[in-house]
Amino acid sequence: MQTLGSFMIYTRIVGSGSFLPTTVVSNNSLAKDLLSRGIHTSDDWIVQRTGIKQRYLAKDDINTSYMAVESAKMALTDSGINASDIDLIIVATSTPDCIFPSTACIVQSKLNANRAAAFDLQAACSGFVYALSTAESFICSKKAKNVLIIGSEKFSRILDWNDRSTCVLFGDGAGAFVLTASYDCGILSSCISSDGSISDILSVSGHFEKGEIKGSPFVKMDGQSVFKNAVKVLEESARAVCNKACVDISNVNWFIPHQANIRIIKMLGRRLNVSDDKFIITVDKHANTSAASIPLAFNVARLDGRIKNGDLVLIQGVGGGFTWGSSLVRI
Structure with a gap:
């Protein structure tokens, strides 16, 4: 939020979207798989310590940019704003498709968001809040009007499936916001x-x-x-x-x-x-x-x-x- 003259400029969420892979893995299913490799866990053990009952895991041919694009499409449709009107794309991720180009640039191309600058932001699990704060700075300073922020992760790529203390905790998926300048709320x-x-x-x-x-x-x-x-x-x-x-x-x-x-x-x-x-x-x-x-x-x-x-x-x-x-x- 910033004051310009007598008006307050806010950063408003005008659209949201999400994507989850099709493969749902329950605790029981995961426990059976781990047991086949000599690692003991159970649904009760996982639920009591974490609250997790299941997770969505992406197949090998589904990468971070694909999930980001699908969640972004949903958010853009929800917002009523065209991809061609997006000024900036920020993708928060710790599991990019590759070192570079950024996942955000891949997303920009796939969305045909030809006017948008694009970059990745890496703050691990805080990434989406960091992206939201960064987008707010761009909008309130009038450097951008419409910003697409996405959190997209394929954490299954970086899990040691022999480490019970971490492999039961994570899942894959993506979510997106479309943000725009507003004078009434945000x-x-x-x-x-x-x-x-x-x-x-x-x-x-x-x-x-x-x-x-x-x-x-x-x-x-x-x-x-x-x-x-x-x-x-x-x-x-x-x-x-x-x-x-x-x-x-x-x-x-x-x-x-x-x-x-x-x-x-x-x-x-x-x-x-x-x-x-x-x-x-x-x-x-x-x-x-x-x-x-x-x-x-x-x-x-x-x-x-x-x-x-x-x-x-x-x-x-x-x-x-x-x-x-x-x-x-x-x-």
């Missing part, structure tokens, strides 16, 4: 933050060097440290954006945190004194889809009628980096 306040000193608690260390992969190509996580830090920074960030917008947390209609673990979400609710029924929960169905989790959850709640025009929605991300951020939005 993003009221936002903040993004990071702490690189604890980057080792959630990371993928692998990188190319002279044609070889150095480090691990798989997700590594210190679950207890992630839990402790995630709850702390999400609470602080929620209070900060509400205070900045002069909004009492009790007046927020819906909370959409990053869908990583139901225990993190429930603990956050207790810290904020917010009832469970105000949280949009999709982690049980989607698992952790990293940068895609927030737009996927938003679109579910918008399509089923929970999120309505005029609602106050608090969107929050937290993830590797260590990164986090929040946006308070009037729909």
Whole structure:
């Protein structure tokens, strides 16, 4: 939000879309597959620790850009804005199709969004909130009017399927927002933050060097440290954006945190004194889809009628980096 003359320019969500692969893998199915390789887990073990009951996994021929394009098409149709009128495309992803060109440039080409600048943004599971904040800056500074932001992840590519502590947690998918300049409602306040000193608690260390992969190509996580830090920074960030917008947390209609673990979400609710029924929960169905989790959850709640025009929605991300951020939005 920014004041220009006597008018306030807001960044408004005018369209949303999502894409999930067709392959649904239940906990029981995953447990059987892992057991065949000597790794023991169960539906009860996964649900009790994470709240996850199933996840969607993309087949080999479905890549990050494909899922991004499909979610973007849905969001553009929902918004009524043509791809040719998009000024900027930001794709938040930790699993790009390749090192370069950016996934965003591939998306731009496939959408025929010929006027749009395009770039990827890498902030792990906080990526979509970072993209939202970045888009807001472009719109409020009048450097762009219509912006397409997408969170798209094929995390199944970077999972060690012999590591029970991580492989049960993640899924694949994509979600998108179309944003535009507005004078009546939109993003009221936002903040993004990071702490690189604890980057080792959630990371993928692998990188190319002279044609070889150095480090691990798989997700590594210190679950207890992630839990402790995630709850702390999400609470602080929620209070900060509400205070900045002069909004009492009790007046927020819906909370959409990053869908990583139901225990993190429930603990956050207790810290904020917010009832469970105000949280949009999709982690049980989607698992952790990293940068895609927030737009996927938003679109579910918008399509089923929970999120309505005029609602106050608090969107929050937290993830590797260590990164986090929040946006308070009037729909």
